[in-house]
Amino acid sequence: MASRKRKHWYDYLWIWTIIYFALGFFNILFAWLGMIDFILPLIFAIAGGNKWFCNHMCGRGQLFMVLGRSLKCSRRKQAPSWISSKWFRYGFLTFFMTMFGTMIFQTYLVFSGAGSLRKVIKLFWTFKVPWKWAYNGSILPDWVAQFGFGFYSLMLTSTLIGLIVMAIYKERTWCSFCPMGTMTQGICKIKARRG
Amino acid sequence: MRKAVNDINRCVACGVCAGECPREAISIYKGCYAVIDTAKCVGCGICQRACPAGSVKVEEV
Ligand code: SF4
Ligand code: SF4
Numbered sequence: 001m002a003s004r005k006r007k008h009w010y011d012y013l014w015i016w017t018i019i020y021f022a023l024g025f026f027n028i029l030f031a032w033l034g035m036i037d038f039i040l041p042l043i044f045a046i047a048g049g050n051k052w053f054c055n056h057m058c059g060r061g062q063l064f065m066v067l068g069r070s071l072k073c074s075r076r077k078q079a080p081s082w083i084s085s086k087w088f089r090y091g092f093l094t095f096f097m098t099m100f101g102t103m104i105f106q107t108y109l110v111f112s113g114a115g116s117l118r119k120v121i122k123l124f125w126t127f128k129v130p131w132k133w134a135y136n137g138s139i140l141p142d143w144v145a146q147f148g149f150g151f152y153s154l155m156l157t158s159t160l161i162g163l164i165v166m167a168i169y170k171e172r173t174w175c176s177f178c179p180m181g182t183m184t185q186g187i188c189k190i191k192a193r194r195g
Numbered sequence: 196m197r198k199a200v201n202d203i204n205r206c207v208a209c210g211v212c213a214g215e216c217p218r219e220a221i222s223i224y225k226g227c228y229a230v231i232d233t234a235k236c237v238g239c240g241i242c243q244r245a246c247p248a249g250s251v252k253v254e255e256v
């Protein structure tokens with residue numbers, strides 16, 4: 001169905017999402033590239049007052065569409081309404097930012113020498129998965145790698161949650177409570193109100 | 196006539212509906228919510244089936 005419209009280069013950014021996780025699997029320093037997906041939507045929202053990133057460029061959203069729709073991995077059933085309710089969306093954003101802060105703090109501990117580099121990926125903020133192969137030292141200080149492990153954990157966890165809700169509910173159910181989506185819409189709303 | 200109607204308090208402005216609409220009747224207003232051009236909308240319901248937030252619905256108007 002999507003083929004009826006003219007395709008743009010940014011319609012293929014779902015491939016980027018796959019490449020990103022593959023690169024991080026082999027070398028955790030590539031996890032830093034995920035910052036693009038954090039900063040770009042904010043630039044669009046703050047400078048442009050729009051959600052152009054979500055609407056056209058987000059590789060993750062596109063991937064859910066490709067897997068869920070084209071590869072039929074989604075039941076395409078409406079999710080319960082609390083998932084997209086304001087309290088849950090902002091609650092999840094708060095939780096996510098808290099976890100992001102914790103990750104930054106752990107990076108700081110390694111930076112300051114109070115902690116040492118742990119080559120693990122933490123899934124769902126709970127399960128530690130050894131990820132030793134992805135880093136064998138580099139000319140960069142350890143904290144750079146620590147941030148990589150932490151950030152990759154966050155990216156992988158959120159994508160896994162997204163895949164689960166994609167399978168159970170509609171393809172892009174993740175987008176209805178995605179912290180980036182909530183944050184950018186919030187910024188846009190403030191901007192729109194100010195005129 | 197049946198047309199798509201959006202609950203702007205529910206809408207998360209993800210743009211899924213806009214990308215799916217075969218008539219290109221939907222745009223995302225300033226990153227806040229989806230707006231439907233009723234002149235273009237044919238009430239096919241594709242947006243409703245795709246909307247993850249259950250925000251846009253086809254109704255008798
Ligand atoms: S809501 Fe999140 S996952 Fe969905 S398009 Fe926006 S940034 Fe991507
Ligand atoms: S009902 Fe069909 S034509 Fe109308 S806005 Fe939705 S997808 Fe577009």
Ligand code: SF4
Pocket residue numbers: 201205206207208209210211212213228229245246247248249250251
């Ligand atoms: S798909 Fe639903 S939540 Fe997303 S922009 Fe359209 S109406 Fe809003």
